[in-house]
Amino acid sequence: MSAFKHIQQDREVVRARMDAIPNTLSDDLVRRIQSDRDRGWVNPYRCDNASALRRDPRPADDANIWRPAFVRDVEKIIHTPAYTRYAGKTQVFSFRSNDDLSRRGIHVQLVSRIARDIGYALGLNCDLIEAIGLGHDLGHTPFGHAGERALNEVYHARTGRWFFHNVHSVRVLDVLYGRNLTLQTLDGVLCHNGEYEQRVFELSGLTDFEEFDRIVESCYETGDIAIGHLRPMTLEGCVVRISDIIAYVGRDRQDAIEAGLLSEDAFDDGLGGAYNSWILSHASADIIQHSYGKDRIEMSEELFAEIRRAKAENYEKIYRSSGIEGERAEVLSRAFSLMYEHCLGDLRARDESSYIFRHHIARIQAALAHYGRTYEWEKDLDQTVVDYIASMTDGYFAELASKLFPEIQFPQRTYINER
Numbered sequence: 001m002s003a004f005k006h007i008q009q010d011r012e013v014v015r016a017r018m019d020a021i022p023n024t025l026s027d028d029l030v031r032r033i034q035s036d037r038d039r040g041w042v043n044p045y046r047c048d049n050a051s052a053l054r055r056d057p058r059p060a061d062d063a064n065i066w067r068p069a070f071v072r073d074v075e076k077i078i079h080t081p082a083y084t085r086y087a088g089k090t091q092v093f094s095f096r097s098n099d100d101l102s103r104r105g106i107h108v109q110l111v112s113r114i115a116r117d118i119g120y121a122l123g124l125n126c127d128l129i130e131a132i133g134l135g136h137d138l139g140h141t142p143f144g145h146a147g148e149r150a151l152n153e154v155y156h157a158r159t160g161r162w163f164f165h166n167v168h169s170v171r172v173l174d175v176l177y178g179r180n181l182t183l184q185t186l187d188g189v190l191c192h193n194g195e196y197e198q199r200v201f202e203l204s205g206l207t208d209f210e211e212f213d214r215i216v217e218s219c220y221e222t223g224d225i226a227i228g229h230l231r232p233m234t235l236e237g238c239v240v241r242i243s244d245i246i247a248y249v250g251r252d253r254q255d256a257i258e259a260g261l262l263s264e265d266a267f268d269d270g271l272g273g274a275y276n277s278w279i280l281s282h283a284s285a286d287i288i289q290h291s292y293g294k295d296r297i298e299m300s301e302e303l304f305a306e307i308r309r310a311k312a313e314n315y316e317k318i319y320r321s322s323g324i325e326g327e328r329a330e331v332l333s334r335a336f337s338l339m340y341e342h343c344l345g346d347l348r349a350r351d352e353s354s355y356i357f358r359h360h361i362a363r364i365q366a367a368l369a370h371y372g373r374t375y376e377w378e379k380d381l382d383q384t385v386v387d388y389i390a391s392m393t394d395g396y397f398a399e400l401a402s403k404l405f406p407e408i409q410f411p412q413r414t415y416i417n418e419r
Helices: 003-019 027-038 069-078 081-086 104-124 125-133 144-157 167-178 181-190 211-222 236-256 272-291 301-319 323-347 354-371 381-391 392-402
Strands: none
Touching: 003 301, 069 125, 069 181, 081 104, 081 392, 104 125, 104 236, 104 272, 104 381, 125 181, 125 236, 144 167, 144 181, 144 381, 167 181, 167 211, 167 354, 181 211, 181 236, 236 272, 236 301, 272 301, 323 354, 323 381, 323 392
């Protein structure tokens, strides 16, 4: 059998499995949803605004008729400097001179939008969903997951502790900017990690900040052992978690094709960039169909198998070969190591003219002063270095690394190529 025929047969098998997954709700469920809405049904498993828990009982954070608790969380999130920096952070492709490629900012909006669509159909709290969706990647490093791995390597080698962007997102909101978010939002941010797919998402039973803080600390101490067992406390958090995968698995394919790294015909399903539309419609319908009225979020066995297949193919053809991991991994790792040691030296020397003092510590101190708090940067110098590096955009990191370490050569973006 020729290679072409073998590929065609494999493609037909994949497409046959995909075609078995509907992209609409069953007539029975549509009638049930309409009937429930007509009689004012409220999902008994949704997270109500009245159940919102905050660490500090600040009167300024009290909900009111036009700004419910989770709406306040949304506003707190979008007004953090870390949210503004989404626009300068990689989703997958860092050194590509193409403004149409996704950045972290569009990713969190897509996650929020997809999750709100699913949540609305299920009768969940869409304000909480939006807060979790928009805040879930605030702790992401420059250069996406490649940067996350590089920072974790040097941090773990020095301290024995682990860096994960979802854990750091909680720190950004709860500690560095002191935004006094609800437990439900912080928990959803912590548990969002879309690298750990599941078919059924059940709730953790978390009820208080004391236990939440223990869980966060266990993530620093044991890494994947704790991360792999995270479960959201709300159905809203569960919906965001699966929406994270839905948002990137198809969009990253579109970006790989747009960047000229892969052809439309490169993927086993044969859909190319159109796979994004397929997964959005089919996954949303499947999850709603299998979750409506239940105390958990789940999907069919067929959809679960397809998501795992598509993710595995993305890792093979995009993330490990076409993304920054395949192009600049060694350069990036070296740059993160040098940056870490340089910043640590500046802290030890208390060099207040250094970048980490002027661009990080001073700004965090000013932000926390509004809440009568201070940045305890001297308490853990390694953590302070991590706070600074993780906050950087791709462009800031590349420019600073080139300035401090001339031997590190980052590729220059050229937007207009005259031929």
